[in-house]
Amino acid sequence: MTDRTITSDDIITAGRAISLTTTVVSEWAGRGTPKQREYLHGFLTAEHASRTHARHARLLKAARLPTLKSFDGYDWSAIRFPDGYGRDQLTGLEFLPHAGDLVFYGDVGTGKTHLACALVAAACQQGIPAQFHTTASLVAQLRRAKDADRLDKELAALARFPLLAIDEFGYLPIDAEGARLLFQVIADAYEKRSLILTTNLEFARWGTVFGDDQMAAAVIDRIVHHGRLLQFRGDSYRVKHALMK
Template structure:
């Protein structure tokens, strides 16, 4: 084996078998020539970029977005902000850092799900764990976990996410069992995670979703305590851009 190949093998083996320490890095930075230190810095920066890209890809895959979205070209015209929040604050993910909630409420097709999906992708880009579920798919997932005797484990996995999106709350009614399972997720997330909910129903109609006014009130109480309401008004984007038009 050529000397250069042997050196390359030693570099790979050493790099894969140890974590770098500050003391060793400082020592080798002092011992090396300027060119050697420049080479070492370039290698370490490339390694850091590779690890960060790998982590972002893993987080995005785990997030399980049905259709990944971004805010590039997003139409903000339907969005009405609360007084203490705006686009800049949203894109900075300030609410995630403060473990606050968002309710994206309003007309069908005005960008609620797009915003929620793009927030998940943005969180993953910044190496924050995020999870995306429709309300119905989350309930089905929890039911399967309970039937398999692993509900606590599933809830713990969901609870690891810094940002949890529950999409389409109210599109399909929940039975009593499903409502209880979903309520537990809200209860576990309270003051521990940021929850983003998309819905076309006003709070006064959430009782019909959960099938129980008291349970709905308990969910709303937790959300509004550390949350904000972002409202959406306007014509459906899908209707405006539909291929099928009346003559």
């Protein structure tokens, strides 16, 4: 219930939010009494909320998150932010409209993966398609697509996500073909979509991942242009809270 009188314009606005035609909504709103308009407005608002919830649920399922994470209770003490950029800008997803990139670099167990997952989940909650991959799983997915002669379709499917998080970059070696496939994803995203890369390797060692310093330099050139580096330092959360001492 609401303390104010629901107007025809209120109902039209609610109807447009769920893709009803203005003509039909306006006609039926004009026929109703104030109480009927209030009822209709409540119905349309509830329908919009239901559709929004369902869309967010679909996006979260498509995100392939290993675990659903949020910013609640997250320990920010291990992170050193770049000048002029902080927690509010990050959690507000201000990098997404500008196809900005993020590199989470630092020690193992300091929250890089957790934060990447939380950002992907936050994007989905805002209705923005986003997806999470480990580097190894993404390369394997691309390799299977290439072997099945559907690489273009796979790349097009990835391109539908305004945000891709690529976790554990540099943790496992990649062969030459895998490096080329990963390069293609990163190059295709440049100035079109946002990437989050988590890694324990400084830029100078990215050539060891690609097996080619020139390819690594081309990746770094794209990432740093519209990107920011967040450095993670500290003791491993898992070690600090391990049962095995």
